Amino acid sequence: MTSTTRWAILFLAPPLALFAGAVAVPTVMALQLSFTDATLLGDAADWIGLENFRDAFGDQHVRKSIRITLLWTLGGFLIPPALGLGAATMLQSNSRFAVTMKSALFVPIVMSLVVVGQVWIWIYEPGDGLLNRILGAVGLGGLEQAWLANRSTAFFAVFIAWAWQQTVLAMILYLAGLATIPVTLTEAAQVDGATRFQVFRQVTVPLLRPVTTVVLSLIAINSLRNFDLVYAMTRGGPVRETETMPILVYRVLFRELERGRASAISIILFAVTLVIVGGLTWWGRRRSHAV
Amino acid sequence: MPSRAAPAHAGTGAEKAEAPVVGEDRRAGLLRRRGGPIALVVFVVIFLIPVIGVLLTSLKTNAEIARRGIWSATGNLTIDNYLEVWRNANTGRYLINSLQVTGPAVAVSIIGGTLIGYTVAKLRIRGSAFILLVVLSGLFVPPQVLLVPLFTIFNDLNLLDTLWPMIIVHSAVGLSITSLVMRNFFDQIPDSLRSAARIDGANEGQVLLKVMLPLARPAIAALATLQFTFIWNDFLYPLVFTTDDDVRTIMLGLLAAQGQFTVAYGNQAALAVIASIPTVLVFLAFQKHFIRGLLAGAIKG
Secondary structure (H helix, E strand, O other), X not given: OOHHHHHHHHHHHHHHHHHHHHHHHHHHHHHHHOOXXXXXXXXXOOEOOOHHHHHHHHOHHHHHHHHHHHHHHHHHHXXXXXXXXXXXXXXXXXXXXXXHHHHHOOHHHHOOHHHHHHHXXXXXXXXXXXXXXXHHHOOOHHHOOOOOOOOOOHHHHHHHHHHHHHHHHHHHHHHHHHOOOOHHHHHHHHHOOOOHHHXXXXXXXHHOHHHHHHHHHHHHHHHHOOOHHHHHHOXXXXXXXXXXXXXXXXXXXXXXXXXXXXXXXXXXHHHHHHHHHHHHHHHHHHHHHHO | OHHHHHHHHHOOHHHHHOOOOOOOOHHHHHHHHHHHHHHHHHHHHHHHHHHHHHHHHHOOOHHXXXXXXXXXXXXXXXXXXXXXXXXXXXXXXXXXXXXXXXXXHHHHHHHHHHHHHHHHHHHOOOOHHHHHHHXXXXXXXXXXXXXXXXXXXXXXXXXXXXXXXXHHHHHHHHHHHHHHHHHHHXXXXXXXXXXXXXXXXXXXXXXXXXXXHHHOHHHHHHHHHHHHHHHHHOOHHHHHHOOOHHHOOHHHHHHHHHHHOOOOHHHHHHHHHHHHHHHHHHHHHHHHHHHHHHHHHHOOO
């Protein structure tokens, strides 16, 4: 063994042991548990093959949580990147106002989702929440309601609170991306007679593609891990209308105390994550090689 | 490697943006001068209302909130809520707990990620690619997958209701992102630097400590900011692994307070502001690093 190999092993052993103990081995254990009927604290568990998975796909609550999670991710792909890019384009100037606002707009991203959830609960408050007050003030008082308690509005209400934060995240990343585009490129296009919109569509947006891949990947991961905000705002209610897959796993594990089923649902979530985020990464690489 | 373009440029970009955009057509320019700022102000106001809402509410008396609502404009501001939250709730304890989790977990995850990233990028022993693949696959594992077995493991080890589960899990989970960023960083450092130091008689440990680490400072700062924000704000692991009030982190304390003082909005808001101060401060200090960390993280997965 060369001395370099010995050093390599010395460097790798401690962090890899930690990773194995707290991430890799537990992941394999979760996979194993998903084939059993284990309960939260009971010792005995029987191997039941794919039954948890069959049950899961037949269970309306699981199917609904998959739909909610996918809808959430789709909404996340469509709304925050578009708004974030628009805002970044507007804030691109270096006027004192824009610079101050850029710093102030950072606060939402470093805010914990507990805090975000809390303030949005106040906005949606049925009595004197901000949204109802505004609707009342502009003569749309008829629309006033308990946004988070109403089964048909709860999902959108929580989604908007989340999109508020993710929009700022997208904006910050696009601002960094816009700053890397040489002004000479956009100028040249304008000299050639392109309108501002054409320059934006045909020069700026394609050049931002690497940033767009980052934005979409982060949003996908954040959507698929969406536990914190839903837990802080609705705990998955009303009547499980906002029950994302992470919330469902938590519920099955700690309320229904079924460890085997909870593992199976978490493994499905893992698979969905692999497909979506893996697909995005592949797409991003292919596109960036093509450019 | 075009995919690495973004983080490399992110740092230098700010200067370029200062160059004025010239040659825009006049009608668009007019629209930009009039319509732009108005749209911008509307956008900024909408996006800052929630932040301002928490700040203002934390400065109002609960009596006033009860009388006039959370969102009323107010005349008399007070810091009583802060004093009360500080005295009554276990706030100091929560903050210390959060620091005791965040500090070690940020440090361990970055040290571990530096070791993995450096070894994979520069020592290139056999199996490096596989090791990196395994560690990076951690980015895809939802926390819920880990919760199921970890709850039982920590229960068996008698570690529930201590701070250890959060320190261990955050340190380990963080290795994926820190290894990725550090690997990408060390990839750009020329090999000749290492060989030169080796020829001068330094061993691999000295090369890493004396030559590579000083160079890696910006990458480490980016990761520290990102990891601090992430771990400080987390409440899933504390929610699952602790029940005792004395081991609650600040975010879990805040969540519990929302149930406790259901009508004392002023107190809730004050606690929320206190809980957010550390991340806002870290952000203000390391704004540029934070963006670079975000960009570097998701690229080249």
